[in-house]
Amino acid sequence: MSDDDRLPTAGGSDAAARLGPELPPRHESRRHGRVLRQVIGALAALAVIGSLAAIGPAAPAGATALGVAARTAVAAAALATRASARTAELEQRMDADRLARLRDADRGLPLGELDEEERALALGLFREVLSQDAWTQLETAMAADEELDLAAGGGTAWATSAYTITILDAGTAEDPARFVQLRGLELGVSAIIRADGVAVEAELVG
Numbered sequence: 001m002s003d004d005d006r007l008p009t010a011g012g013s014d015a016a017a018r019l020g021p022e023l024p025p026r027h028e029s030r031r032h033g034r035v036l037r038q039v040i041g042a043l044a045a046l047a048v049i050g051s052l053a054a055i056g057p058a059a060p061a062g063a064t065a066l067g068v069a070a071r072t073a074v075a076a077a078a079l080a081t082r083a084s085a086r087t088a089e090l091e092q093r094m095d096a097d098r099l100a101r102l103r104d105a106d107r108g109l110p111l112g113e114l115d116e117e118e119r120a121l122a123l124g125l126f127r128e129v130l131s132q133d134a135w136t137q138l139e140t141a142m143a144a145d146e147e148l149d150l151a152a153g154g155g156t157a158w159a160t161s162a163y164t165i166t167i168l169d170a171g172t173a174e175d176p177a178r179f180v181q182l183r184g185l186e187l188g189v190s191a192i193i194r195a196d197g198v199a200v201e202a203e204l205v206g
Contacts, residue, residue, distance in 0.1 A: 028151040032158075035144040036186060042137045043202040052134045052200040053191075054079055076197030079129065083193045086125040087167050087178055093118055108164030108183060122165050126182050129191045129198045138202075141187050157185050 046052045094102055094109075102109040111119055127135050142160050149159040156162070163184045170192060171177030181190040188205040191198050 025151055028148055032144050032148045036141060039137045039141045040204060043134065046134050051131050052202060053198055054129055054131050080193050080195055080197055083125060083129050083198055084178060086121060086128060087180060090118065090121050091167060102167055105166060105168060108166040110161060111163045112161030125180060126189060129200055138189060145184055
């Protein structure tokens with residue numbers, strides 16, 4: 001592979017060190033860009049129709065508005081309970097240093113510093129709160145990032161091991177909430193977990 005087939009290095013030696021031993025081939029970068037644009041478009045469409053969260057607005061045919069609202073409220077509360085339990089379980093597995101970074105809004109804790117069970121627990125939290133369509137799009141984005149990392153020789157900022165997870169207290173004493181975020185190099189997914197439900201947002205962060 002010739003030097004001409006490499007992407008230019010942004011930010012000098014510091015950026016090169018952050019991104020690993022080499023940058024990916026241009027054709028891999030272009031493919032990754034297409035995949036990411038498709039993912040972002042799909043997530044944006046899901047956000048417009050209110051289908052990012054696992055509890056969406058769809059109602060069964062012939063259902064009354066009151067009945068649907070009651071069932072949706074119960075399901076949303078149950079989802080919030082499960083999500084809260086997952087966040088608590090993950091926090092309980094952390095030592096003091098990792099817990100501090102897990103609760104650091106600026107840094108977060110890399111998935112690469114979690115063991116297999118902890119990583120499954122962290123990703124399971126987002127699988128819990130996302131709709132099936134949104135979860136599929138997130139998996140697609142992570143797979144594309146992993147392929148780009150492998151094309152660059154591994155150990156880059158695109159690797160899923162470099163994704164960070166953050167868990168913060170949010171809300172107020174009267175209305176407590178937890179904020180959770182999974183953040184990659186270019187795409188982030190956040191959720192606010194309250195007693196009566198979960199709100200999800202996806203954003204381009206690169």
